[in-house]
Amino acid sequence: MRLSDHVNGVSLRPLRYQFPTAIGDPYDDNWLVIAGSVTTPGGRWAFADPCLLTQEAREIAHWLRAVAAGRVAVARPEDGEESSPGLEFLEPVLAFDLVDRTEDGAVLRVHLSSAAAPPGWRDEDVYQYALDVRLDTSAVLRAADGWDRALGAFPER
Template sequence: MLLSDPVNRVELRPVRYQFPVARGAAYDDNWLVIAGTVATPEGAWSFADPCLLTDEARRIGVWLRAVAAGSVAVTGPDADGEWSPDVCFIEPVLALSLAERGDDGATVRLHLSLEAAPPSRPDAESPDVYQYFVAVRVATVDLLRAADAWDAELAAFPPR
């Protein structure tokens, strides 16, 4: 899945199960290692981390389609200036929120914490999750394309 605009680029893809052989533990058997590459004006980095369960990963495509359909509300920081994503997961490494909507697309925030945060950030290992994000302006057609690509990659990783 690729989301990019002239300023920022984020690519995410599932690469493998955390544990190659299912061990009969439904929870542990379904962790996916997600690889990411990020490029922003402040730098570029990559990461790979077992941060999504198979069912959680499927929520990303659903959310992208909902954004494209206009059924996700724009969110901002709370009264204390803290960000709370629309979609978050058990491991607080990745999350998503909607920054802005227009007639032809939307600006999506990809919240990158802990292992996915830029290594140059002094708070890269801080428990203050979701506060760093990359905002990417994406046309509606590209949101749908990203959702389709994400789902196609996930087809290789059914729940076990």
């Protein structure tokens, strides 16, 4: 899945299950190692981390489709404070937010913490590093479809 505009880009793909053999534990059996590459004006980096459960990973495509359909509210922090991301997961490595809606698309904020944050970044609090990506509606839907295809090899075990 690629979320990219003329300034920022994030590519994500599931690599493998964290543990190759299922043991009958609903959590340990379903952790996915996610590979990511990030491009910003300040630099490029990559990461790989077991940060999403299979069910959580599937939520991303559902959320993207809801964004494209106009069913996700734009994040509105109160009194200048940071809001919690609209889509976050058990491991606080990746998160997503809708920060603006345009006539033909949306601005998504991708939060990157821990292993996904830039090299040398010290994040005392999660979700301190984020980048915004402006996408038209068709790009949001292509990202959702591509993510679903990539997850096809990783059913819930």
